[in-house]
Amino acid sequence: MKRVHIDNYAPKYYSGKWSWDSAKDCLHFEAHNDLENARERYITTNGYKFLRTMDQEEELIFRQENLVLYLMPKEFLSYRFVEFMHEQEVLYVIHALIIYFEYYLRLVEFVLIRRDELAGSMGQVQSEETNEMKRTLSVYLSQYRMLVARNYCLIIGGEGNMAKFYHMKPISNISATIHDKYFHEQFLAVAIQIVWICMHRRAYYVIEMEMNRLFRSEYFVSARPEYLTFTEAERSLLYGRNKKNRNYRIQESPLIQELKLVPEEDLPILWIGERKYRGSDLRIATMELEYIVPGSQLCLIDISHGILGHPKELYNTLLSLDWPAVRFSNFSEQYDPYHIIRRPHLDIPKIGELQLRKMSETYESFYVLSGFFEPYTHHEICKWVKREINIMFYRSGGLLTNVVSRCEKELASTSSGPRVDLIIANYFKMMSKIRKDDRDKEDSLIHQSVASRFSLRKSHSKYL
Known part of the structure; x- marks a missing residue:
């Protein structure tokens, strides 16, 4: 078979489809740049068309400018929205969503398997132990929803960095309802795409349906034939103990419902990532470890969150698994640090685990957790906003260089770079900033602890 020739500047990635050419009696490759209206070119998310794939020229531009959100529609590329997507609070929500959907997809698969096992003339009989296991798994899923809801409330509260994105104007106190509606729709569409790509591009319609249900409610989820239909028992397992359907005028989103009825034993979950947990509840300690460990170190605790922390050489530009690279890595059932060979599974909880958690103890926390976050610069955000201009520049004859040519150019340069003292x-400026942020958080926590102790002693002195 004739191989398509690609020069050194083009990546080894083919975007298109193969078809049989009966006239030439051979296979014919049709690139996606010739298929502008093809189904393989775009994927529609909440009414917006995202690029599903790209041709070789687009991939070169993608690598040249490092446009992570290259697949977004051009109407999303406003300065305000791009800045919003790079705020720390928004990244926390996306991180919590990835953890939640990692567990949710496993539970949906469990529900579908149990549906097949119970159907037909040879259906299995459920025992009380099975029902208790389902209740425990449902509670675990509700706990992951609590993490998403807690981080999402930091956004809708409109405080701190989120104040400039709040829908209420500070002086006139008038809500920008229409603008906020489209802003919210764009955020949901991008969140669906991020989670779907992170989950190895599987179960797209399950992710889309659940994402819309989480942030809206079931009233605003479209009735599409691609969506799964669950029975009442399955809905109770997947949607949790706090789900309540009311009139659509007063209906709250499932995320807000999770925070209204938090059991006492689950209260420490609301401090995960802020304070170091001290207690005897193994479940909360496991969730904390799963949440605070960076993606690059998840393999050290044998946990997988989609593609987070996986080596780049195992993926192509579109973050799809490059199976030849996986085969050359010699992974096996015994050696699989990134959960590529091993199948996703649910750990069977112990009998009586929910009752045992109610007897656990929680001690006072003395340590504050703070992650390092480097905000994006104005120049980086403008590069995203000018994506279409950059694409037109390169397609009209702008110079595209690969890694080798850029290194040769740097070696030939006579510039000495910044001075050593600068x-x-x-370096010391950045380190002092990090240490200052840590000291400020620690001081605020100490002040809160002292204030709470003082108020507690004051209230007890009334009864002495």
């Missing part, structure tokens, strides 16, 4: 000064 490098050292910038």
